[in-house]
Amino acid sequence: MSRYSAAEIEDKWQTAWDQAGIFRAARTKDKPKYYVLEMFPYPSGRIHMGHVRNYTMGDVIARYKLSTGHNVLHPMGWDAFGMPAENAAMASGGHPKDWTYGNIKDMRDQMKPLGLSIDWSREFATCDPEYYGQQQALFLDFLKNGLVYRKNAVVNWDPVDMTVLANEQVIDGKGWRSGAEVERRELTQWFFKISDFSADLLDALDTLDNWPAKVRLMQENWIGRSRGLQFGFERTDGGDPIEVYTTRPDTLMGASFVGISPDHPLARDLAETNPEVAAFRAECAKGGTTEEALEKAPKMGLDTGLKVRHPLNPDWELPVWIANFILMDYGTGAIFACPAHDQRDLEFARKYDLPVTSVYVPAMGEEGTFIPPEEGGPAYVPPKPETVRYVNGFAGAEAQTAHEAINAAIALCEENGVGHGVTKYRLRDWGLSRQRYWGCPIPVVHCDTCGVVPEKKENLPIELPYDEDGSPIDFSIPGNPLDRHPSWRDCTCPACGAKARRETDTMDTFVDSSWYYARFTAPRADTPTVMAEAEYWMNVDQYIGGIEHAILHLLYSRFFARAMNICGHLPDTAREPFDALFTQGMVTHEIYQTRDAKGRPVYYLPEEVIEFIGKDGKKRAFDAQKFGEGPNAAAQLAQFHMEGKLAEHDLLEIIPSAKMSKSKKNVVDPVNIIGAFGADTARWFVLSDSPPERDVEWTAAGAEAAYKHLSRVHRIVAGITTEPTEAATPEADDALLREMHKAIDDVTKGVESFGFNAAIARLYAFTNTLAKAQAGAAAKAQAARALAQLMSPMTPHLSEELWQMLGGEGLVAHAPWPLADPGMLVEDSVTLPIQINGKRRAEITVPRDMDKAEVEKAALAQNAVIRALDGARPKKIIVVPGRIVNVVL
């Protein structure tokens, strides 16, 4: 084959890999195992460039590890349950199952041409009954072990679609699909007891050295540990004390009132006899539970008329208010307010004319004018706790800092029998019930006599019904089809055998993705996992996915691994499932945009515009239809622009680095790219230019350049194998082989440290070296074989082809990774830059091991140095061996 033909090459080598079965993973003691996993895709129907980037990175690691003698597990599956399938069924008829499996087939067909080193024999979809049946088994085990329970909870309810919405699905207080005003509704829901693991999930973050610091920090904040004082306020009417939790007991002497949540049991009790309280609670119940809705809500309150005694001064009475800004599910649902040092409390106190008393004032000398909160200033939160003056504290006058004051306050209160110090977490239990069809059914039964009864394991899987008594399930009716499906819903009680109702809620799809990594170790087993397999393959050595999963998916998976360990489905060593995590950036693409008469954006496809270089040298774009296409359209436009004949408003705006989206017409379909240039080009491009954790901008020019480079490599190697040997010197051979070893060293380090862009830059440089080398045929062939190997994780098909052309043995995918010879990495002589006062002025080439004094002498003999010294003696000469010389005047 004389020319680079990606289509032929890629087809040929994919078949060869298949036949050799080299990506099939099985346990063995001969080699160390390596489990590399990319976050599995949702089967939307099309793969996109983000998938290509994600799976290519995983594939680079997988193939590299294969070459370095590891037993590699690199599986792929489908996160297949979820709302889009139901929405598609609602929009265009059909069934979510057909839609989903059709999409999986399409996406698999689109993915396979990428040439990923995946063990497809382990593939599964989470909507396979064999998978979700095992998930139901897990649920029952969790139930037995007290890891899942039922309780009432306030949720976002869409009254039109008749389902619970996740917070992300509520936009401006309205359902994202129906547009209906969302209600807060109380429902009985299933919850995972993730909050039992708060401390462990937080503390164990410290052990995840190979996770991005950013992700660990995000999880830390999400779990949200705080240390504070919990105590009871005694009521003057003799009722049960009101328990409050505070992280600021140091401000107790600035207390103004006690506030309780509208959902607090006391507020509920009062509402039964007091219509005003009932009305206030109803008012607060309006609006969604989203942060957005809460933030916009003004502070509202109602004085209950109740009074409590200050814990440190029984004569001091404080009023009890119901306030809408107090959350029932944090702390105790009740607070004491110190308006002087808390902005929310201050807003509330101002609105209802409650007292404001400072405990702190700024230290002497602190800058800026200070208006005490009492006199209308903002709440004073000490900017630097160490500079604060503690003026109104209780026996805590010796406290120098706010932090000390807090600890002193906790200690003092404990001594006086007022409450105790406690640690609280922000993390709440995970509500998993969804009123949807296309999810994993929760395997329990509701019986009038026995209550909630778990299904028997032998009845699993509780399979979703495909049709309803012969006719397809109708998804055009709002609500959950399972609810109105009598023959599925009605069942017998597993305990007493009486007539009972099946639970019709299904599980949150995050449950499906919380343990799939474990299932891949034994995907066909009739238990959730097989201990021997899990012990061998777990943990995932390298997990790769998007930063958008930094919290929920990764936190849930960490919880699930612990819970599965408790139930005997994972070994103790797999309580943290992902040893290393890498979060990759997006693939973006520029947008061509203009605005219509009403100022709304209008987008253009790349083929609808003509690009040209403007008079300022920057890229411009023009509506192709308006101009008319022609062979010289771009040149003409550039000319017109130069002459000022184009009105600015006729030019399209070019917005770089935008997330790919259909509506913005900037999607690049991988299938088209593979068709035009081949998979190796797509893989090479998404890895080059940008560091993998950062976004990479897709450009047509960049893709073409990648293709040209691969063609060039093919051409160079073809030249080496066919052209007659030129006269070569041993020096040229040696120089080339030294460069080869340096390239091996650099590329290996790049691949191991996720420096793919740097590795690729290094491969470009090495290719240039090889192309220009004056070495003999044997040395060139040796260097070319190394090049083929070093490229093989990124461009596996081309590398196989080159390997074959160069007479390499077997498959390059199986060939041992080349090793850099340390002796070849060091040169006999080094070139040192000579600085004068830190500025580079000259350079000298000296033997590598020349001693410092000699180097100094050589440096001082340089013309530039002599000129600069002008006869004077240098103050100091710094010689960093092998690095630099700095002459200080």
Added chain:
RNA sequence: GCGGGCGUGGUGGAACGGUAGACACAAGCGACUUAAAAUCGCUAGAGCAUAGCUCGUGCGGGUUCGAAUCCCGCCGCCCGCACCA
């Protein structure tokens, strides 16, 4: 509000505290060609009095023989969390 990150040529980006701009894109010039494409070669941070010098990694300071890199203070952009007591 709290927490974190980033700022380097026309562009994407390199650079253990040690020659700033590797590698690539876009651009320009040249070779080959009837021509174009492809390919190959060369140029390229800015400026100037051009064997060389000055300036230059958002801005202002500091530490250091030496700072894109470390420290302090600003400015700008991005991300996460948020009536969390």
